Amino acid sequence: MLEVSGLSVSYGRHLALESAALTVAAGEIVVVLGSNGAGKSTLIKALSGLVAPHPGARVTLDGTALHKLPAHRIVEAGLALVPEGRHLFSTLSVAENLALGAFMPRTRAQAEASLERVFEVFPKLKQRLGQIAGTMSGGEQQMVAIGRAMMTCPKLLLLDEPSLGLSPLLTAELFRALPRIAATGAGVLLVEQNSHHSLAISDRGYLLEKGVITGQGAAADLLKSEEVQKAYLGM
Ligand code: ATP
Secondary structure, eight states: OOEEEEOOOOOOEEEEEEEEEEOOTTTEEEEEEETTTSSSSHHHHHHHSSOOTTOOEEEEEEEGGGGGSOOHHHHHHTTTEOTTTTOOOOTTHHHHHHHHHTHHHHHHTTTTHHHHHHHHHHHHHHHTTSSSGGSSSSHHHHHHHHHHHTTTTEEEEEOOOOTTOOOOHHHHHHHHHHHHHTTTEEEEEEEEEEOOHHHHHHHHEEEETTEEEEEEEEHHHHHHOHHHHHHHHOO
């Protein structure tokens, strides 16, 4: 469904991403593992139209060429970003944050059904609709951020380091929800620094080192790989 090839990004003379290629199928969870500064955020930003790739890049979602579209049109085409740091409207309620996710005419019409889907994935949020987002715990805020992205009825959900700042317990709880999102037919692409949890719930993984994808495989195989355990799992 998502097909990426030849995706390169530079900041001035610094090449942060070099000819990246990857795919994500409908209903699939894919993780890109990379250490600090490997280019994970750059990859996510390039897919979302927030930084411009070099000419020659190709990003298609269900056949639609995203690399030719501005960021807001990329969201309309079905790609939703959950940014690093969540970026919630911290003085607004959970309900208001979720409603803002359904801002496009196409998604506004489906807001009620989308909200039900969010509650199926995160039952906790149903009881917290009136709570001010800024008063929630980090893990709960991440749930709201993912819920808000789900309100855009995405074909593909992009998550930039969702486990950042969360305890292992909260990370596990959060990641258990991702297969429920994929089961609705959406693809999920996340980037992470070092997380057993992310590989445990993913179908496939890619390894990103200094802007280059150096390996890929089934998540179960990557979990067992000695190289991956040393470089990314802190073992
Ligand atoms: P982290 O896990 O620390 O967030 P990352 O894998 O997400 O790292 P990126 O943020 O994509 O890495 O950065 C990749 C490289 O590009 C780094 O060397 C970084 O310093 C550089 N870089 C990122 N953004 C910019 C920018 N706006 N201007 C200049 N260099 C940048």
